[in-house]
Amino acid sequence: MASNSAFNEGFLTTRVDVVLNWARSNSLMPMPMGLACCAIEMMAFAGPKYDAARFGSEAMRFSPRQADLMIVAGWVSYKMAHAVRRVWDQMADPKWCIAMGACASTGGMHRCYGVVQGCDNFLPVDVYVAGCPPRPEAVVHALMDIQEKIRNEYSVAQDYVDGSQLPASQDPGTGLLGQTP
Amino acid sequence: MRKDADNVVPKVEEGPSHQALKFFFTPVDEPKPDVENHYAKSTTHLPEVVAALREQFPDAVDENIHEYAGEQTVFVDKAHIVDVCRFLKEEQSFVYLSDIGGVDRFTDEDRFEVFYNLVSFEKRKRIRVKVRVDEEDLDVPSVTGVYRAANWSEREVFDMLGIRFTEHPDLRRMYMPEDFEYYPQRKEFPQLGIPGSLPLPPQTPEGELQYDPFPAAHGRLTPKSYEEPVSKYDGEDD
Amino acid sequence: MSAKPSFAAADLGQAFRFWPRHNEAIYDRLESKHAWLEERHDDTSDAEDPLENEMILNIGPQHPATHGVLRCVVKMDGETIEKSVLDIGYLHRGIEKLAESKSYQEFMPYTDRMDYLSPYSNNVAWCLVVEKLANIEVPERAQWIRMIMCELARISSHLLWLGVGLMDAGAVSVFLWAFKGREDLYNIFDEVAGARFTVSHSRIGGLASDVSPTALAMIRDFVDSFGDDVDGWEDFLNRNRLWIDRNKDVGTITREEAVELGLTGANLRASGEPYDIRRFEPYLRYEDVDFDIPIREEGDSLARYFVRMEEMKESLRIIRQCLDRLPEGSIRTDDAKLAYPSKDEVYYSMEGMIHDFLYTDVGVAPPKGAYCYSAIESPKGELGWYLESDGTGNPWRARLNAPSFANLQGLEYIMEGSLVADTVILIGSLDPVMGEADK
Numbered sequence: 001m002a003s004n005s006a007f008n009e010g011f012l013t014t015r016v017d018v019v020l021n022w023a024r025s026n027s028l029m030p031m032p033m034g035l036a037c038c039a040i041e042m043m044a045f046a047g048p049k050y051d052a053a054r055f056g057s058e059a060m061r062f063s064p065r066q067a068d069l070m071i072v073a074g075w076v077s078y079k080m081a082h083a084v085r086r087v088w089d090q091m092a093d094p095k096w097c098i099a100m101g102a103c104a105s106t107g108g109m110h111r112c113y114g115v116v117q118g119c120d121n122f123l124p125v126d127v128y129v130a131g132c133p134p135r136p137e138a139v140v141h142a143l144m145d146i147q148e149k150i151r152n153e154y155s156v157a158q159d160y161v162d163g164s165q166l167p168a169s170q171d172p173g174t175g176l177l178g179q180t181p
Numbered sequence: 182m183r184k185d186a187d188n189v190v191p192k193v194e195e196g197p198s199h200q201a202l203k204f205f206f207t208p209v210d211e212p213k214p215d216v217e218n219h220y221a222k223s224t225t226h227l228p229e230v231v232a233a234l235r236e237q238f239p240d241a242v243d244e245n246i247h248e249y250a251g252e253q254t255v256f257v258d259k260a261h262i263v264d265v266c267r268f269l270k271e272e273q274s275f276v277y278l279s280d281i282g283g284v285d286r287f288t289d290e291d292r293f294e295v296f297y298n299l300v301s302f303e304k305r306k307r308i309r310v311k312v313r314v315d316e317e318d319l320d321v322p323s324v325t326g327v328y329r330a331a332n333w334s335e336r337e338v339f340d341m342l343g344i345r346f347t348e349h350p351d352l353r354r355m356y357m358p359e360d361f362e363y364y365p366q367r368k369e370f371p372q373l374g375i376p377g378s379l380p381l382p383p384q385t386p387e388g389e390l391q392y393d394p395f396p397a398a399h400g401r402l403t404p405k406s407y408e409e410p411v412s413k414y415d416g417e418d419d
Numbered sequence: 420m421s422a423k424p425s426f427a428a429a430d431l432g433q434a435f436r437f438w439p440r441h442n443e444a445i446y447d448r449l450e451s452k453h454a455w456l457e458e459r460h461d462d463t464s465d466a467e468d469p470l471e472n473e474m475i476l477n478i479g480p481q482h483p484a485t486h487g488v489l490r491c492v493v494k495m496d497g498e499t500i501e502k503s504v505l506d507i508g509y510l511h512r513g514i515e516k517l518a519e520s521k522s523y524q525e526f527m528p529y530t531d532r533m534d535y536l537s538p539y540s541n542n543v544a545w546c547l548v549v550e551k552l553a554n555i556e557v558p559e560r561a562q563w564i565r566m567i568m569c570e571l572a573r574i575s576s577h578l579l580w581l582g583v584g585l586m587d588a589g590a591v592s593v594f595l596w597a598f599k600g601r602e603d604l605y606n607i608f609d610e611v612a613g614a615r616f617t618v619s620h621s622r623i624g625g626l627a628s629d630v631s632p633t634a635l636a637m638i639r640d641f642v643d644s645f646g647d648d649v650d651g652w653e654d655f656l657n658r659n660r661l662w663i664d665r666n667k668d669v670g671t672i673t674r675e676e677a678v679e680l681g682l683t684g685a686n687l688r689a690s691g692e693p694y695d696i697r698r699f700e701p702y703l704r705y706e707d708v709d710f711d712i713p714i715r716e717e718g719d720s721l722a723r724y725f726v727r728m729e730e731m732k733e734s735l736r737i738i739r740q741c742l743d744r745l746p747e748g749s750i751r752t753d754d755a756k757l758a759y760p761s762k763d764e765v766y767y768s769m770e771g772m773i774h775d776f777l778y779t780d781v782g783v784a785p786p787k788g789a790y791c792y793s794a795i796e797s798p799k800g801e802l803g804w805y806l807e808s809d810g811t812g813n814p815w816r817a818r819l820n821a822p823s824f825a826n827l828q829g830l831e832y833i834m835e836g837s838l839v840a841d842t843v844i845l846i847g848s849l850d851p852v853m854g855e856a857d858k
Contacts, residue, residue, distance in 0.1 A: 033481065034487075035487065035488055035509075035510060036487070036510060036532065036535060036853075036854050037531075037532050037535035037616070037617060037854065039487070040535060040536065040579070040616065041615075041616060043583075043594075043598065044598060044601070044602070044605075047594075047595060047598035047599070047601075047602070048595045048598055048599050048602075049598070049599070049602045062481075062482070062483040074510070075510070075512060077508075077509055077510055077511050077512065077857075078358075078379040078381065079356075079357070079358050079379075079438065079441075079508055079509050079511065080480060080488055080509040080510065081381055081382055082382050082437050082438065083437070083480050083481055083488075083509070084382075084481070085382035085383075086382075086437070087481055089386045109528060109529065109532075110512045110514075110517070111372075111373065111517075112372050112373065112374070112512060112513045112514075112516055112517050113365055113370070113371070113372065113373060113374025113375075113513050113516070114356075114357075114365075114374070114511045114512045114513040115512050115513075116381065121381055121391070122381050122382045122383065122384060122391070124384075132528075132617065133616060133617060135615065218551065218554050219550075219554065219556050220547070220550065220551035220554075220702075220793065222700050222701075224699065224700045225792075249789045249790065249791055250551050250552065250554070250789075250791045252791055252792065254790075276678055276679075277678050277681070277694070278681055279681070279683075279794075279801060279803065279820060279825075280803060280805070280818075280820040282805055282818040282820070284807060284815075284816045284818070285816070296805065298792060298803075298805070298820070300694075300699075302678075302692065302693075302694060302699075305699060307700070307792075309792065328679075328681070329679050329680060329681070330679065330680055330681025330825065330828060332828060333824065333825075333827075333828040334824075337824075341515075351448055353444050353445075353448065354441075354444075354508075355507070355508060356507070356508035356511035356857060356858070357508060357511065358438040358440070358441035358508070359438070359440040359441040359443075359444045360438055360439070360440045360441055365513055365516060366513075366515060366516060368519075370516070372513075372516055372517065372519075372520055
């Protein structure tokens with residue numbers, strides 16, 4: 001493993017990474033999977049008082065093909081879980097997921113047969129937001145957390161290792177401290 | 182003077198609520214119909230309708246009219262419910278069906294009850310008709326022929342309790358998917374559901390369906406949707 | 420991985436495609452339904468020309484315009500819908516089952532999350548039915564405050580209906596105005612109850628806390644300024660060519676049909692049937708307040724729009740009267756067996772503390788075997804609870820009569836024969852909330 005190759009965490013790739021991550025984090029297009037009461041707070045989050053548009057999330061894209069951030073807002077029932085998963089699969093990489101509210105994170109107050117106890121049983125969640133429903137400021141904070149997470153990603157650097165391209169999610173790649181597998 | 186000074190002094194009033202503690206949660210067996218209920222409304226007090234019902238259907242209508250909080254409930258034989266509903270709709274002007282619901286009494290005999298909530302705009306009255314269903318014979322004639330609004334409500338009773346409505350045009354489950362094989366509202370169904378009764382989507386697009394979203398609770402490893410990078414410190418002591 | 424259970428749904432493995440038996444049942448029902456239009460082409464599935472084919476379209480469950488998760492499976496001939504089957508249950512929680520394991524007061528937050536556009540109404544509905552069953556008398560001040568908050572919740576719900584309905588129709592700016600109005604209401608709810616949105620302010624036997632003078636001043640300001648807002652929106656929309664064309668004669672329901680289908684709320688009143696629980700079976704203090712019930716005869720979406728706008732104005736009228744007539748007094752009944760004692764009593768007297776503990780632990784225990792039904796006029800329609808008690812502090816059976824459930828049943832019928840583009844308008848004008856329709 002040539003750890004000093006031109007494509008592996010050199011100056012060029014990290015600068016490209018910075019630009020790429022800056023672009024990605026400031027133009028997140030949320031796909032609101034608004035299921036229940038948290039959807040109302042998500043609408044308030046997109047509304048005039050707590051404006052999501054100033055973070056770049058101007059367009060709430062309801063089509064998964066055009067979105068990169070899925071906000072699961074509300075409890076996921078077992079019947080709906082397959083639809084949510086299918087929508088998630090249709091989203092293109094890179095994609096992130098916010099579990100908004102107690103119900104999406106852990107099932108919330110609904111500890112019963114119809115509710116999946118947390119959408120992380122079938123979705124890879126990046127940020128969990130607590131609250132029932134969370135105030136729109138909490139959702140803004142979650143959005144900013146996702147932005148920070150994106151800014152710290154190694155997108156390009158891991159894509160090109162010894163000339164082979166692997167998507168960042170599947171590449172064992174190098175660890176955060178530069179260890180080789 | 183501190184601003185919370187009036188908070189320091191207790192504002193307790195002497196009153197009847199400070200008597201010696203009585204245990205109030207011992208259930209009183211029979212509700213007392215003669216105690217005046219503040220919420221009793223004239224819309225649910227309908228002796229003339231009950232009398233007309235008794236006159237028309239002497240064998241179908243039970244003699245006991247349950248009365249509580251000013252509400253009268255008429256118990257009807259299961260086989261005659263369609264006729265009773267038709268009579269109420271056409272002769273007594275109870276044209277609006279507000280609700281149909283099921284109750285699981287969890288007794289050995291006549292386990293289930295189905296209630297029909299009918300409203301008459303003209304008379305400003307609301308009547309509740311109840312049908313007792315035994316667990317051995319779960320078929321109840323459907324009243325969708327009389328009230329079209331009964332369609333979904335009867336489907337919901339079927340879904341939740343398992344009571345079948347004969348001659349219902351479309352008896353499918355209402356809330357749970359058809360693949361589900363239990364009746365959730367029955368008292369013996371656990372509140373958390375039966376693990377494995379509803380499959381969950383897989384953790385990865387190519388994976389298999391999950392039947393057990395809490396493998397950790399059953400002593401298995403939780404499947405993860407990412408792979409942790411191997412740490413070079415693994416296997417070292419401390 | 421996990422062990423496979425041994426019933427039918429488990430044999431599917433790779434072939435699982437989104438609840439196969441469920442979808443089979445839906446498509447069978449779609450086929451077997453009586454077609455509204457004439458069957459123009461026999462054996463259409465083999466027709467070569469796509470213009471001769473009928474198409475089955477799935478609207479939902481994830482769709483921006485379905486007001487939550489509602490799935491409409493629709494069979495279309497061109498643009499006209501021939502048959503439609505509605506599939507609900509994507510938000511089913513089983514709160515009726517949950518209610519059986521919670522005490523009456525513990526269940527209050529669950530009621531918030533049912534009709535989540537107007538949570539205060541649901542709180543009051545639950546309180547009223549428990550108070551009816553246990554025969555708890557509520558002091559005057561609490562009843563008037565509950566009325567004020569219920570009417571504010573009605574305005575809030577109708578605002579969201581307006582904003583989202585128009586956003587679905589294409590006018591996004593109305594959504595922003597409606598949400599600005601809702602934010603003002605959220606500030607009021609915040610001041611009164613501590614939470615913006617899912618308040619659980621109403622307690623069995625009264626209210627959790629009294630409204631402060633600040634809150635009353637905020638309500639007064641809102642009432643004074645909101646009337647002008649509504650007038651402004653009406654000026655914009657009432658004679659708007661686009662809005663009228665979109666809504667006129669869309670989804671017309673006659674009065675007999677509406678009663679037959681079991682519709683409720685503004686939908687019934689827009690078809691000419693004057694059924695409003697506030698007049699039919701008055702609860703709280705609605706008999707002492709002067710208000711009109713807006714009724715229209717046409718029964719199309721435009722009539723439903725007018726009815727709801729006028730309801731907002733009537734709500735303002737009710738709130739003004741309540742504010743003027745608000746009496747002084749306690750806000751919770753004094754009997755500590757039936758309602759929480761006040762915090763002073765809890766902190767400074769032994770009996771108060773014990774009652775507090777016991778109330779949280781067991782709570783109200785209505786007589787064994789008693790059952791009753793109590794309904795309110797929520798913004799969506801007749802919201803009723805059938806409550807049966809078994810003598811303990813938990814209900815034996817708590818059954819919700821959800822207005823959206825009845826309205827959606829009517830939607831299935833109304834959609835047949837209309838155009839696909841009107842689906843969005845129809846769903847918007849019937850105003851369902853899936854949280855209560857799916858329980």
